[in-house]
Amino acid sequence: MTTTPCPTPPQDRPHERHRPPDSGLPDRMVSVRDVFGIASDLRVPAFSTPDAHVPEIDSVYRFNPEVTLALLAGFTHNRRMLVQGLHGTGKSTHIEQVAARLNWPCVRVNLDGHISRLDLVGRDTVVLRDGQQVTEFQEGIVPWALQRPMALIFDEYDAARPDVMFVIQRILEQGGQFTLLDQNRVLRPHPGFRLFATSNTVGLGNLNGLYHGAQRLNHAQMDRWNIVAALNYLPAAEEMAIVAARVPSLADPARHALLEGMVAMADLTRKGFAAGDLSTLMSPRTVITWGENIGIFQDPALALRLSFLNKCDEAERPVVAEYYQRCFGTELAESHALTAQRP
């Protein structure tokens, strides 16, 4: 019989450089213009040295000004922030990259329907100490992060069961203390503690049929998030810049028209989805995959088939073929122009 070890928070590794948990407060101010390339005179607090939990900087990451400013407000003014957006828009990465540039330690927790209170709060476990079996309380991720300068990100916040998420009800308030019932301890959040969450829906459940498993959230809790930012699909120019940054072969000016067509195609699928003609849509992630597949197969039509078309229902493919013809002027095999028999 196998036993799974109970999930434990990441331990500070002594050989790596890290700050003592209590003193850690941002020690310098950085200019938003310099660090994020956003036209703003804002200066935000940051740490001067990274520690083990600071994510790595992705140098080609492109910040969405609106969401970045909201996130920075979250970091600076200790606001609890929820980022909502359709899939593949880079919600979690966005928070991570902001944290990376501020040298703010950051931990991502993927929530799902099986996350229990014990996982979040902690539990008694039997450990071996000096050859003796003793029961010891092992802190969960929430109390662990709460006592450190740490940005805790709850990914897929709407996938967790709403009754479990009441655990975080109190820490959603600024300075809200956290009571560890099992230990009769009251934890005060570290001033450098930040809480973020990302979700696909705004807590109303799976309305459009895209997000299976999304829960209806409790609105008393939704109400406690100080900032709710929406990261939906971007203007075409920005999306093109993102795809070009991710897939360098498409950044070539000679392939600009191809890239433009790809982003236009993605936009058509999104509008088609909104109109009910398609039941799937192309996220920016799909566009990037498509771009990467073009690099492999050297054929945009084949790459599209492999990265998107095969995910579509058969009945929808002629519609996708129409979109493709609009963007590239050439036909896909499913196109009505090729398949229809004239009477």
Add this chain to the structure above:
Amino acid sequence: MSTQAAQPAQVRLQHQVEELCAASIRALSGQPDVHFRGRRLHSAGVALPLFAPHLHPSLDDDDFASFRGASDGLALRLRLSVPQLHRQLCPAAPVERLLFELLEQIRVESQVPAGLRGVAGNLRHRFEQWSLAFHRSGLTDSMRGILLFTVAQICRARVTGEPVLHEAEDLMEAIRAGIAPLLGHALAGLRRYRHDQAAYAGHALHLAKLVADLLRSAEPEGADGDKDKPAEEMERAAFSLMMDFDATVEDGIAAAVSGRSRVLEGQGDVYRVFTTAYDREVAAASLVRPALLREYREQLDRRIAGQGVNTARLARELKLLLARPVQDGWDSGQEEGRLDGRRIAQLIASPTERRLFRTERLEPQSDCVLGFLIDCSGSMKQHIESVAMLVDVLTRALEQAGVNTEILGFSTGAWQGGRAQRDWLRLGKPQHPGRLNEVNHLVFKHADTTWRRARPDIAALLKPDLFREGIDGEAVTWACNRLKKRPEARRILLVISDGCPMDGATQLANDAHYLDNHLKQVVAQQAQSGEVAVFGVGVGLDLSPFYPHNLALDLSSPPGNGVFRELLGMLARHLCF
């Protein structure tokens, strides 16, 4: 009508093309409620103006690429032109108006958004095709025709920066040289302000005025020769499409008419039936030869395949609509919940293992039965193919969603009363006999039969001689009683009909609204008892006088995804949970 009946393949092709065009218009314009109805683009049920003459290709003369070009033109018009501003500036005189509309269309066609290479090609192709058709039909032989043609060509070339159609270049050379100096300034303005609708409109109005004056001065020349007369008429015919551009026709769906029934009221609202001796309830498939059924089924399958309905999506949406979470078994191996006795031993063997609990599992389950009751009266014959497709696709999708379905129909055994009326005559025509016909209730599919097994039986709907008269009230009662015997918790009845109850003999012997009022009574009773939710689906008719929950469907063309969306919308609005 006759050509449609003669060429169903043509109609289907037209429908496919329109579906695809409408889908791309929706995506390109970002307006989700745009669709074709009767070959004309409608937005939210209101017909849109015709905009420009080259946006209306026909399947007989034009290729699919022309349809694409036209639909792209329409999409850009919806996306880039502000209709209020356009309407405000639009001149009243017909020729000016025509030109103004055309120029606005050219403006939007010059601004193809980045990344849509194919759209630019489609638009160019369509305009070329239209120009060639215009020229080949002889319209350019008249002075006015060639003048309009030249203006259209020059304006488009100038605003979009694309070259003039090669074939037309020689033809319009003379006119072009003549009018170029006159229009030069306005043309330059059009090109410069093509991104600004209001500023562009100023130049467009000016140009339209100049050309209209030119046309007026060309008129006396043409008037002296008889030869020009027919050409002028032809030209007017070609542009006549343009003349009713502000006709915003509302949906032509009439409402059912009903009134009071003195006979029914006089009898204390008790509905009477003269005799039930000849009433029958039969399995519809038993009335049709198996070979014919097979043939009908193949016909139906071909139609449905050509329709491109997304059954999987439909099933998913129906499931969302009709399923409710139900406790269904246990999930064991949980970290919290109720203690699972079978796992206690595990705790002893492995003390760190905490997954000793079990929780109740909730599964979405559609504990639901949905009955279709189809009016098989004579007038339904013309819609029955669409209705059969609708019912068949829905049945299949509902089955995938775990909902049981029943398909029922009602008709009469004879025209004009049949044996019931003969008995009544024999008895010396007693006054107000009540219903006077042989009721024929048809069962196409039992709730316990699967769609797969019932496939040939459903095709019996296509048998034309089952269709006679309709006594709706009794049929609704019958269908509801059948549904009430089912074990499912939720029961829904969809009555598909194209008119009021109709039986000549009954109405003559009682009064015109006897059957109508009985139907109203029955529906009200069912609504009150709440055991069965009754919905009325009117085929080209608004059934609101009879059914509080109703929907008018346009089935003049075969049902596409839009029709199913409307149906789901109606169910979602009225189903109480």
